[in-house]
Amino acid sequence: MATVTSAAALDAGKTAQQLLGERAKRLQDALQLKQPDRVPIQLGFGYMLAEMGGITRQELHENAAKEQELLEKAALEFQPDSAMSVYNNPASSLAIGGDRMTRFPGHGLPPNGSFQFVEGEYMKPEDYDDFIADTGDWAVRKYWPRVFPELGGLALLPPLGMAAFGHYNLYNLGVIQAPPVVKSLQFLAKAAEAQAVADARAVSSVQRMAALGFAPPTFMGALVEAPFDFMSDTLRGMRGIMLDIHRRPEKLLAAMDKVLKFELEHAIGWCNATGIKVTFIPLHRGSDGFMSLPQFEKFYWPTLKAMQLALVDAGIMPFVFYEGVWDQRLKYLAELPKGKTSGLFQFSDIYKVKEVLGDVMCIAGGMRNSLLQAGTAEEVRAETIKLCREVGKGGGFIMTTGIGEMEGCKPELVKVWVDTTKEYGVY
Amino acid sequence: MSDELVKAIADMQEEEALALTKKLLDGGAEPIAILNACRAAMEIVGQRFEKNEYFIPELILAGEMLKTISAEVKPRLKQSVDGKKGAKVLLGTVQGDIHDIGKDIVSFMLDVNGFEVKDLGVDVPVAKFVEEIKTYQPAVVALSGFLTLAYTSMKETVEAIAAAGLRQQVKIMIGGGTMDQQICAYAGADAFGKDAMAAVALAKEWTGAK
Numbered sequence: 001m002a003t004v005t006s007a008a009a010l011d012a013g014k015t016a017q018q019l020l021g022e023r024a025k026r027l028q029d030a031l032q033l034k035q036p037d038r039v040p041i042q043l044g045f046g047y048m049l050a051e052m053g054g055i056t057r058q059e060l061h062e063n064a065a066k067e068q069e070l071l072e073k074a075a076l077e078f079q080p081d082s083a084m085s086v087y088n089n090p091a092s093s094l095a096i097g098g099d100r101m102t103r104f105p106g107h108g109l110p111p112n113g114s115f116q117f118v119e120g121e122y123m124k125p126e127d128y129d130d131f132i133a134d135t136g137d138w139a140v141r142k143y144w145p146r147v148f149p150e151l152g153g154l155a156l157l158p159p160l161g162m163a164a165f166g167h168y169n170l171y172n173l174g175v176i177q178a179p180p181v182v183k184s185l186q187f188l189a190k191a192a193e194a195q196a197v198a199d200a201r202a203v204s205s206v207q208r209m210a211a212l213g214f215a216p217p218t219f220m221g222a223l224v225e226a227p228f229d230f231m232s233d234t235l236r237g238m239r240g241i242m243l244d245i246h247r248r249p250e251k252l253l254a255a256m257d258k259v260l261k262f263e264l265e266h267a268i269g270w271c272n273a274t275g276i277k278v279t280f281i282p283l284h285r286g287s288d289g290f291m292s293l294p295q296f297e298k299f300y301w302p303t304l305k306a307m308q309l310a311l312v313d314a315g316i317m318p319f320v321f322y323e324g325v326w327d328q329r330l331k332y333l334a335e336l337p338k339g340k341t342s343g344l345f346q347f348s349d350i351y352k353v354k355e356v357l358g359d360v361m362c363i364a365g366g367m368r369n370s371l372l373q374a375g376t377a378e379e380v381r382a383e384t385i386k387l388c389r390e391v392g393k394g395g396g397f398i399m400t401t402g403i404g405e406m407e408g409c410k411p412e413l414v415k416v417w418v419d420t421t422k423e424y425g426v427y
Numbered sequence: 428m429s430d431e432l433v434k435a436i437a438d439m440q441e442e443e444a445l446a447l448t449k450k451l452l453d454g455g456a457e458p459i460a461i462l463n464a465c466r467a468a469m470e471i472v473g474q475r476f477e478k479n480e481y482f483i484p485e486l487i488l489a490g491e492m493l494k495t496i497s498a499e500v501k502p503r504l505k506q507s508v509d510g511k512k513g514a515k516v517l518l519g520t521v522q523g524d525i526h527d528i529g530k531d532i533v534s535f536m537l538d539v540n541g542f543e544v545k546d547l548g549v550d551v552p553v554a555k556f557v558e559e560i561k562t563y564q565p566a567v568v569a570l571s572g573f574l575t576l577a578y579t580s581m582k583e584t585v586e587a588i589a590a591a592g593l594r595q596q597v598k599i600m601i602g603g604g605t606m607d608q609q610i611c612a613y614a615g616a617d618a619f620g621k622d623a624m625a626a627v628a629l630a631k632e633w634t635g636a637k
Contacts, residue, residue: 242487373575373578374609
């Protein structure tokens with residue numbers, strides 16, 4: 001690291017366009033495992049924006065103009081390289097008439113509650129055969145009516161495979177006029193419309209932030225999950241999937257092979273259509289503590305690794321959220337091609353991550369949320385300096401909190417953190 | 428007590444364990460002996476979990492086997508079997524947070540280590556903890572949470588316990604994915620544990636249990 005420089009002096013007098021160019025390059029260099037001019041810092045403000053703006057979290061989720069105003073204000077105040085608001089948006093979930101697997105502030109939670117997933121056994125053990133035989137048909141006619149109450153009418157549709165029956169299938173179209181089907185399709189159309197509006201806002205938000213000199217966040221991209229988590233999160237639930245490991249391992253493996261195929265088709269298609277060659281993969285049950293290493297080797301890692309290799313082959317960078325602790329599993333991650341993937345680490349020992357994966361992938365994370373909420377300025381400063389020196393060494397590091405959320409973080413500590421990163425992160 | 432049944436349960440041989448249970452009961456075995464076998468098997472499962480041989484799939488499957496066998500046995504029981512239980516622990520995931528995996532593991536491990544556990548579930552209001560301390564009279568209160576929002580809920584829960592004049596009669600531990608020493612001090616708890624074994628060790632230390 002070079003000599004210590006005053007944080008404010010670094011960017012003084014630069015235009016927004018200059019800053020955008022420098023910041024985007026800084027993040028890109030780190031992602032490519034190169035050494036940038038200094039350690040980039042990305043702030044995933046999340047609900048902290050509601051706290052700073054004195055509004056409820058519900059309003060933050062649902063008032064896009066206010067959300068954008070608060071994001072811009074916070075970004076200008078702290079001057080990170082890149083900044084984000086909350087990741088999850090309830091628009092399409094609300095428009096579809098609610099779903100059984102998410103809860104948003106003001107909808108099943110108090111206005112200041114925290115977005116949460118509600119896991120359940122939405123797919124039963126006896127559904128495996130149908131899921132494996134024809135995932136799409138099962139999902140539209142059985143699963144959607146189960147998890148989206150207003151899509152119940154879709155259960156009346158004939159098997160989707162009948163669509164391959166050419167002109168004969170036209171005789172089946174009458175059912176689409178049945179009132180429950182009509183109602184379901186109307187809800188589907190409303191959700192699609194709401195999502196299109198949210199997507200357009202997300203694009204305009206990135207453009208507005210760029211005009212202010214802030215680089216696009218690394219969280220952008222297609223969204224897929226490790227096939228095991230795909231089967232767990234919104235289908236079998238934690239209890240169901242853990243029993244499947246013992247009771248029906250062959251079916252679980254067969255289902256994951258199917259999932260891998262269509263997730264890849266989706267991600268590659270999305271990236272090619274948008275030109276954003278990044279895929280975000282948040283991980284859940286692969287963390288230390290959920291399953292044994294032999295189980296991890298059999299059920300979790302093969303399809304996650306295959307997914308990342310296929311994305312890399314398609315010229316796409318996986319940005320993987322290694323949620324939880326991956327300390328016992330870092331050696332598997334070291335099998336990934338160098339400089340082609342990136343990882344956000346939540347509670348793993350970040351110094352050990354650097355040691356094992358420093359020449360394999362760009363590492364994001366490092367700062368503990370608890371320190372920014374309950375620590376002192378001295379502690380934050382000392383930890384930031386250590387992170388810059390050790391995890392930042394040689395590049396390939398993006399400073400962020402361990403999760404893309406900063407609710408409860410004290411603004412004065414965040415300022416110390418950002419400024420110290422700029423001072424001590426200079427290469 | 429059947430060693431064969433203990434082994435089948437402890438080794439995750441579900442079908443065998445259920446078949447053995449039926450066979451034993453049909454052969455005139457005492458229902459209480461079956462339950463004792465379950466308890467012995469659960470202790471082994473707990474030990475293997477501590478040694479990192481077993482993980483969540485095994486804890487959940489063990490719980491399932493226990494449930495099925497109990498359902499089989501209970502109608503044949505003549506007297507109730509309130510086994511001897513140790514100190515009381517009150518457990519719950521704090522207000523605003525609905526994560527239950529870590530809490531359930533802690534509950535399981537405390538139970539197999541002889542504690543009497545009352546699990547209040549998830550999203551437990553502050554007032555509910557206070558009320559339950561008054562009626563259930565636990566020696567230990569264990570607060571679970573995963574979200575960063577839980578930091579504040581934990582602090583509020585501990586403050587409410589103190590405001591009700593109950594702080595001196597309970598030891599309070601916190602745990603869950605994002606908890607650390609910093610949050611323990613912030614919340615005003617007595618200790619934090621990073622996993623279920625730490626929770627058991629703390630509860631033993633505080634209650635003098637062996």
